[in-house]
Structures are given as C-alpha cells and as structure tokens.
Amino acid sequence: MQIDLYGGFGEKGRTSVGLGDAHTRILLDVGIKVGAMGRDYYPVIEDAAIKDLDAVFISHAHEDHIGGLSWLLSRGFRGLIFMTRETLGEAAEMLAQYADPSHVRDFPIHPDQIKLFSPGETMHVGQFKIMTGRSGHVVGGAWFHIDNGHGQVVYCADVTPGSSVFVMDPVPRCDLVLLDTSYADDAISGLQRRMQIENWLAAHPSGCLLPVPASGKPLEIMAILPGRFAIHQTMREAIATQILAEDAFAPATRDLLRQRLATAVDWSDGSPFPDCPLLTVDGMGSAGPSVDAIRRASAQGLPILLTGHIPDHTPARRCFDEERATWIRLPTHPTRDENVAIWTGAGRPAALGHSCSQSGLRDLQAFLPKLDVNAVTGDHLAI
Incomplete structure (x- = not known):
C-alpha cells in the first residue's frame, strides 16, 4: 500500500493523506492551511492523482480537514465523498468561510456523490475495507482504519482521548498509525x-x-x-x-x-x-x-x-x-501520554505524526521510538 502525504506533515493545516494500491485509490481529508496563500493553501496532490481517486473520506468539518473539498472538485474529482451526517450538516458553512467562493459556486457537491456513515460502521471501496470509530473531537468526528488485505493503516485524524464531553473509541491494531500530534510532547492534562x-x-x-x-x-x-x-x-x-x-x-x-x-x-x-x-x-x-x-x-x-x-x-x-x-490551551487533541497510549493500543506499530512541526515531532520521538520525524508533506511511503 502506498501512503501519500499531501498535507499536514511537518506543518499544521491542509491535512490530507492518500492511500492506494494497484486497484484502489482513496483520500483521507482535504484541508486548507489558514494563513497560507496561493497553492500552499491546499494539499499538494496533483490533478492527475485527483482524477484517479475513487473516494474521499472526511473525518470532520473543521477547515484544516474539509476546507479544500470545493477546490478538489474544481480540479476534477468526481468520486464518492464519505462523511457523517453531522459533518455534512456543517460542511456548507465551513466551505463558505474558507473555500474559494468561485469553487463553491461553480463546483457544488452533487448529492449522488455523498455517502453517509456513522462512526462504528465499516465501508468498502474497491479493495479497501474502511473501519471507523468515534474520534472524541467533535460530534460526528471519526478515525479510519484501512485494510487492503496486505497492510493496515490507522488515520487518527483529530482525536481527543481526554475529552470531558465526547467519547473516543479505541483504535485497532495496525501496521502504521498516523497520529494526531498537534501538541507534540505537551504532557499537561x-x-x-x-x-x-x-x-x-x-x-x-x-x-x-x-x-x-x-x-x-x-x-x-x-x-x-x-x-x-x-x-x-x-x-x-x-x-x-x-x-x-x-x-x-x-x-x-x-x-x-x-x-x-x-x-x-x-x-x-x-x-x-x-x-x-x-x-x-x-x-x-x-x-x-x-x-x-x-x-x-x-x-x-x-x-x-x-x-x-x-x-x-x-x-x-x-x-x-x-x-x-x-x-490557555484547552486540549481537543491528544497530549503526549495519550498519544503513547493510542500507539501502544495499536500494537506499537510504525508511526507518523500530522499537524505538528518537525521540531515538535523530534521532541515527541523520545516517548514514541517508532515515530518517523523526517516524513513531510510531499513524501510518498509504502508498507
């Protein structure tokens, strides 16, 4: 399975990950980067790869995970869009705030493209089996476990294990986990x-x-x-x-x-x-x-x-x-010890961290020895 880091690695914002094999290609999130301009505002996925996508899965309706959806449609994406009912309900307002108005106007989401799911459901796209769970981050937020029969990847998206309000489901074991490392090695509960x-x-x-x-x-x-x-x-x-x-x-x-x-x-x-x-x-x-x-x-x-x-x-x-x-940071992402617990529960697999600078990842690596601190947006990996 190929892992394409289209955004959010070594940086905060425009979170987007591609997964593919010889039969199936999917995209996990397509965010924007607040404060950036021009092409840097969007994930680095090229038009040819966009047109080859079978589906995009949206974890939740925050701008750094969904803000580039209208842009993706403007670049030729015509596949399925998987999201929860709550994410769909918030998508239009978020895109109105952060998407290019011409993209929203000229490239609306076609109702036939939308496939709704609830966290906890399992879906299939081509050779990929996609399991989901509650993220603890927002209502309708989800993490994804992807299995193509040869490798298993967990994409945490944004998760909040220590929320006093929401529930997060434990992630399954896998070969590679993409952790939400927004807070690097911050250990304050x-x-x-x-x-x-x-x-x-x-x-x-x-x-x-x-x-x-x-x-x-x-x-x-x-x-x-x-x-x-x-x-x-x-x-x-x-x-x-x-x-x-x-x-x-x-x-x-x-x-x-x-x-x-x-x-x-x-x-x-x-x-x-x-x-x-x-x-x-x-x-x-x-x-x-x-x-x-x-x-x-x-x-x-x-x-x-x-x-x-x-x-x-x-x-x-x-x-x-x-x-x-x-x-004063109110944690809506994992603290250091919470990420260690997620990684341990997933079987201590190879790990990547999104939504964090490389220096922050290096600080966290002391507690997560299998964390790759060199992978950045634009890199392509394989498991």
Missing part, C-alpha cells in the same frame, strides 16, 4: 488546563471574549463555564443540533449541555459586549462573527481568551503577539 481556564474566568468576572470553532470546542467550553454566559445568536441552532447526537457524548453530559444552552444569552454583531463570557465563531478570528468581535474587543480592552491553535497571519495571533489576548 485536560483536567489541569480546564482548571487554568476556570481560574482565568474567575479573574475576569465583568466579561470576556472566547473565540471558538463552530463545533467541538464550544461544547467543551460550555461544560466548564461557571455560570451565566452568552453566545453569538447564530451558534444556538448549531449547538442544539450537535447535542442531539446521543452516541457522541459521555454519560450525563448531554443533559448538562442542554441546561447550559437553555440559559445562554443570545448576542448579535454590533451589540454592547455582555458582562459575562461571550463565545463567538471562529477561534482564529479569520472568519465568521469573531472577525469583528476580536477587533472590537481588542479596541475596547475587553479580555480575550484563546484556547486553540492560533496560526500566523491571523487576528488571534496578532492579538496574542501584542499581549491583547491570553492563550
């Missing part, structure tokens, strides 16, 4: 980070801004907010829809989130900031209501808390660099 965020919120009782992605993290944040809070009014329906996915949540979590959402205050663009924590989309300030909210909060001196990845050349990064925002 989710519990410790949640306590840090709770302390920061307690220190800013008069109001603050928390930019977040559209899915996943808003629910993680809602679960730890100490009391009254506000959300951008466009978030309510999306959050309510996510809460409907019963199988995605840890026990009793759905009831807590329903209660929190019912008491949340709706906030709209241009309104005075509330005297409580305010959640807006997105986490980097590159799209959605956060673009104006971050600008206004920064100008007015309203405390801003960033809890996720803040790429270069984004409003969130500028605020952080100018000390107008605080950053």
Whole structure:
C-alpha cells in the first residue's frame, strides 16, 4: 500500500493523506492551511492523482480537514465523498468561510456523490475495507482504519482521548498509525488546563471574549463555564443540533449541555459586549462573527481568551503577539501520554505524526521510538 502525504506533515493545516494500491485509490481529508496563500493553501496532490481517486473520506468539518473539498472538485474529482451526517450538516458553512467562493459556486457537491456513515460502521471501496470509530473531537468526528488485505493503516485524524464531553473509541491494531500530534510532547492534562481556564474566568468576572470553532470546542467550553454566559445568536441552532447526537457524548453530559444552552444569552454583531463570557465563531478570528468581535474587543480592552491553535497571519495571533489576548490551551487533541497510549493500543506499530512541526515531532520521538520525524508533506511511503 502506498501512503501519500499531501498535507499536514511537518506543518499544521491542509491535512490530507492518500492511500492506494494497484486497484484502489482513496483520500483521507482535504484541508486548507489558514494563513497560507496561493497553492500552499491546499494539499499538494496533483490533478492527475485527483482524477484517479475513487473516494474521499472526511473525518470532520473543521477547515484544516474539509476546507479544500470545493477546490478538489474544481480540479476534477468526481468520486464518492464519505462523511457523517453531522459533518455534512456543517460542511456548507465551513466551505463558505474558507473555500474559494468561485469553487463553491461553480463546483457544488452533487448529492449522488455523498455517502453517509456513522462512526462504528465499516465501508468498502474497491479493495479497501474502511473501519471507523468515534474520534472524541467533535460530534460526528471519526478515525479510519484501512485494510487492503496486505497492510493496515490507522488515520487518527483529530482525536481527543481526554475529552470531558465526547467519547473516543479505541483504535485497532495496525501496521502504521498516523497520529494526531498537534501538541507534540505537551504532557499537561485536560483536567489541569480546564482548571487554568476556570481560574482565568474567575479573574475576569465583568466579561470576556472566547473565540471558538463552530463545533467541538464550544461544547467543551460550555461544560466548564461557571455560570451565566452568552453566545453569538447564530451558534444556538448549531449547538442544539450537535447535542442531539446521543452516541457522541459521555454519560450525563448531554443533559448538562442542554441546561447550559437553555440559559445562554443570545448576542448579535454590533451589540454592547455582555458582562459575562461571550463565545463567538471562529477561534482564529479569520472568519465568521469573531472577525469583528476580536477587533472590537481588542479596541475596547475587553479580555480575550484563546484556547486553540492560533496560526500566523491571523487576528488571534496578532492579538496574542501584542499581549491583547491570553492563550490557555484547552486540549481537543491528544497530549503526549495519550498519544503513547493510542500507539501502544495499536500494537506499537510504525508511526507518523500530522499537524505538528518537525521540531515538535523530534521532541515527541523520545516517548514514541517508532515515530518517523523526517516524513513531510510531499513524501510518498509504502508498507
């Protein structure tokens, strides 16, 4: 089986992996790289390889995993698109924010191309058997286990083993595991980070801004907010829809989130900031209501808390660099010890890490001795 690293290796963003043999070729995710421009915004897969693809599997609807889907269609992809119902429900909004508008307009997803699945289901494309499981990262998020009869690969995509909200299924044994190494060798647990965020919120009782992605993290944040809070009014329906996915949540979590959402205050663009924590989309300030909210909060001196990845050349990064925002990572990816546990459970196979710099991978290799720290976007491997 050939493994094509089209994006996300030695870098953060545009996550995309190709798998193929003499009979079948599939693509796992097709993300974009926030902060990049031109061709570097998209995965490095060439047009000829795009046209040869039988199918693309989308793990979830965050921009670094789905943002290049309209671009892929514009380059000649006509195969099947596998995703969960929740991912499909969020795809249009994410593409509207991050895809080229002409690609969205001129190359719509044809309904016949969409094949829905639920995490836990097994699918077949040509010679490939694709098993799936819950990622613990977002509602409807999935990891993939691919078997062509000669080799077995696990692509974790984005996973969150330590989520206090979502459930992650253990990944099976394999010959190669592609780990979510977004946090390199960071060993600080989710519990410790949640306590840090709770302390920061307690220190800013008069109001603050928390930019977040559209899915996943808003629910993680809602679960730890100490009391009254506000959300951008466009978030309510999306959050309510996510809460409907019963199988995605840890026990009793759905009831807590329903209660929190019912008491949340709706906030709209241009309104005075509330005297409580305010959640807006997105986490980097590159799209959605956060673009104006971050600008206004920064100008007015309203405390801003960033809890996720803040790429270069984004409003969130500028605020952080100018000390107008605080950053406390709320883990929505594996910590060091969690990645070691995933690798051990998979049988200690050969490993690659995505969504991480090479220097970060070298730091992590001390704990994952079979981690390849030299593989980068554009490389082609075989098992």
